[in-house]
Amino acid sequence: MVLSRILEVADLKVEFRTYRGVVKALNGVSFNVDKGEVFGLAGETGSGKSVTGLAIQRLLPGNAVIVEGRIVFDGRDLLSLKEDEMNKIRGKEITAVFQDPHTYLNPVFTMREQFRDILLTNDREIASIKDKREIEKAVHDRIIQMLTEVQMPAPERVIKMYPHELSGGMKQRMMLAMAFSLRPKLIIADEPTTALDVTIQAQVLELMKSLQKKYGTSVILITHDLGVIAETCSRIGVMYAGRIVETGTVDSVYSEPLHPYTQGLMRALPRADKDLKVESIGGSVPDLVDLPTGCPFHPRCSRAMEICRKINPRTLNIDGRIVECHLYDGETSRGRVA
Amino acid sequence: MGAVSTMRAEKTETGDDVLVRVEGLRKWFPILGGVFQRTVGYIYAVEDATFNIKNAETLALVGESGSGKTTVGLMLAKLEHPTAGKIFYRNRDVGKLSSSETRWYRKRVQMVFQDPYASLNPRMLIKDTIIEVMKVHRVGGPNYYDRAVELMTRVGLSEEHLYRYPHELSGGQRQRAVLARALCVNPEFIILDEPTASLDVSVQAQVLDLLKSLQDEFRYTYLLITHNLAVVRYISDRTVVMYRGIWVESSPTRELFGRAEHPYTQALLSSVPIPEPRSNVEKQLLKGEPPNPTERVKACPFADRCPYVMPVCNEKTPPVTQINDSHQVRCWLTVKK
CATH class of the missing domain: 3.40.50.300 (P-loop containing nucleotide triphosphate hydrolases)
Structure with missing residues (x-):
């Protein structure tokens, strides 16, 4: 387990x-x-x-x-x-993929330079290579292999491009290639x-x-x-x-x-x-500075009870599912405390 | 007499069913370059948009980014001049309106943009924003304030919200405020450009229902510009699908979702993620991406991504095929049938 x-x-x-x-x-x-x-x-x-x-x-x-x-x-x-x-x-x-491709790719470096940075800093296999030329070759092969894996059209051309030259879909493919390249x-x-x-x-x-x-x-x-x-x-x-x-x-x-x-x-x-x-x-959603007492959803909930206004619901386990709601808490209902 | 009843009287004047007619609308944005800022090319934003909008109906204009749908909306709002093609409003050529007639037009046609935050002045109270529009168009006077309150209630806000700045409202409230501003001049035709794209699901439903009930009550005509097909299905009567600036299919919404004829429409419908596990109807995944808008479409705009592409698709523009009275498609496949 x-x-x-x-x-x-x-x-x-x-x-x-x-x-x-x-x-x-x-x-x-x-x-x-x-x-x-x-x-x-x-x-x-x-x-x-x-x-x-x-x-x-x-x-x-x-x-x-x-x-x-x-x-x-x-x-x-x-x-x-x-x-x-x-x-x-x-x-x-642990690697990340974000929503907005503009903010995570550096606009002044080519895709190859950015990808190379990631591999040089993090990849043990590549870091163990001594010869400089061999490193560059390993980096290049790895980038192309990853780009092929994410089905990037014309990878050899794409690696010479700057982020603004890539479409939204291509940028997100690039991000996936980078995220998966270190086998996180x-x-x-x-x-x-x-x-x-x-x-x-x-x-x-x-x-x-x-x-x-x-x-x-x-x-x-x-x-x-x-x-x-x-x-x-x-x-x-x-x-x-x-x-x-x-x-x-x-x-x-x-x-x-x-x-x-x-x-x-x-x-x-x-x-x-x-x-x-x-x-x-x-x-609408509650103000996180001034949360309502009790269950945070109670002001919008059509089934809110008296207890919902006062006490935060416990975390319940219902047949393997986790729910935080007073409706399922009590002797007659299905929930038991997780 | 209340503003509401005057508006209704105005609506029933004309018998003509078609409110807006758009014929072969085109918009090329020049690309300037070099020292002398000469035109070195064009962004072919809209190549051919053709459709009618009937009184009190909702026409949805659907397409992905770069399909030209927003540009069509801007041309209808007279915020961009068409490169070619014509717009008729109540059978009047919008391109030939005099300046006083343009004023008349701008009063009847209002636009609501996607980002309500960007379309509200951050330094003006909602009250002043709304009253300014009424003053410019000379409606609702002299009791501007009363009318502003009435509009706020109509869109589900209250008088208190008039004294807020845009940043003091939530996203849904802002969208309602923008809508109140659009409604303050008694428009007939409202262009909604992605009206709910910036809203959360629970709030989106509120705004959609508000739009529907306003239409039922005041017989507004809507042009709904969106990429969200679920929203299209929920509130539109007819749908026009655009791809690379060209309309490819036009049909009653119900029929389109039942039997889409154009391969692009089919792919679009099948790409929408369905919130139901194992609903997995075999996905029709499209290859590639829409190409560069600086290249002019020569034949069928969808030919390079179409799974059923034939030689003729790359040679000639497909003619319009009538599936029935209200359903048209532009595709060589339907021509062959």
Whole structure:
């Protein structure tokens, strides 16, 4: 059981100190990722999904504080590592794919130079080569091999290009090639296809799935698009106001959502494949500086009870699914404390 | 008499069913280069857009980035001049309007942009933003403020929101405020450019339902420009699909989602991720990406990515085929049938 687990996040709490006050971005996030699994982290703007991804990589901005919690990656407690030890994991064992290709590729270097940097800094095999010319050859071969793997058109030409000369789809392929080139154990992909057109999105997701399967890489896919998760992930965690309110296999959560927020989200989604009456969730997401007492969803919840206004729901396990909701807590209901 | 009833009276004047007619619309943006800033080439943004919009219906203009859909919207709002082609509004040639008629046109045609934050002045209260538009178009006076309050309620906000700055509103509220501004001049025709793209799912549904109910009540005509096919299915009556600046298929929305004829439309529909596990109907993955917009389309715009490409597709532009009275497609495959 423990052996098959690559990442364990337990009760993670993150706060941002801002001029408005303390923003409670994460309020006790817990989830696990198994080896070779694609775990989907879904949620709306401000739900804390990106902050979770950044916290795992210890890339949070300076005004962020990890108040509490544990992040265990491959048997190591990431939060207790020194910065130089973390540097050895980041970019090598854990790599990232981001949404906006403009911000992660350096505009003044060619693709070859940027890719070469990654390999020279992180790849042990290449670092062990002594001869300079041999290094360059190994680097070149490796880049071309990775670009071929991500089905980049004309790789020999592409490596001489600058980022602005690449289309959005090509940049995202480049990012995947870079992310997979060091054979990481975990990839954190934050909205990797949100900036792409649907036909290109379909290509990139297909590619990511096949590379992930080939190398047995674990992936955390962060997205607001429930369709993307349904087609890519095996399990899903639904975030709301800095908590994961429901976790389960994609099959079970989509066919029978338990948390009222998940239910509302599914009903609010217009569908391209069928005519459905859409029902919106009233109200809007809570202010993270001034969270409501009790369950954070209760002001928008149609099934809110007295207790929801006062006490934060416990984390319940219902037939292997994790839910944080008072509806399932109690002697007569199905839930038991996880 | 309330503003609402005057608006209704205006609507029923004309018997003609078609409100907007767009014929062979084209827009090339020149690329300037060299010391003398001469035109060294063109971005062929729109090659051929042709469609009608009927009174009180929602026409969706669908396509991926670079398909020219937003440029068509800008030309309809008279914010860009067409390189060729014509726009008729109530049978009047929009390109030949005098300056007073342009004023008349701008009052009837309003546009709502994707990013409500970028289209609101950050230094103006919502109140001032809305009242300024009313003053410019000389509507709603002298009780501008009362009308502003009425508009806010209509879009689901309250009087209190008039005293906010744009940054003090949430994304959904901002989009509602922008909508209130568009509605303040009693428009007939509203161009919605990706109206919900910047919104979260739970809020998106609220805004879509608001658009629908406003249309039911005030008989607005919408041009919905979007890449989101789920939204298209949810609120539009008819759909025009564009690819590389050329319309390739036009059909009632319901029919399009049932039997798309053009291979591009089919691929587009099958690429949309469906929020249902194992719905996995065999995906029709497209190869390649849309090419450079600085190259002019010579034959079928989709020929280089089409899975069913034939020699003729690279030689000649496909003619328009009528599938039925309301469904047209431009593809050599349907010609052969």
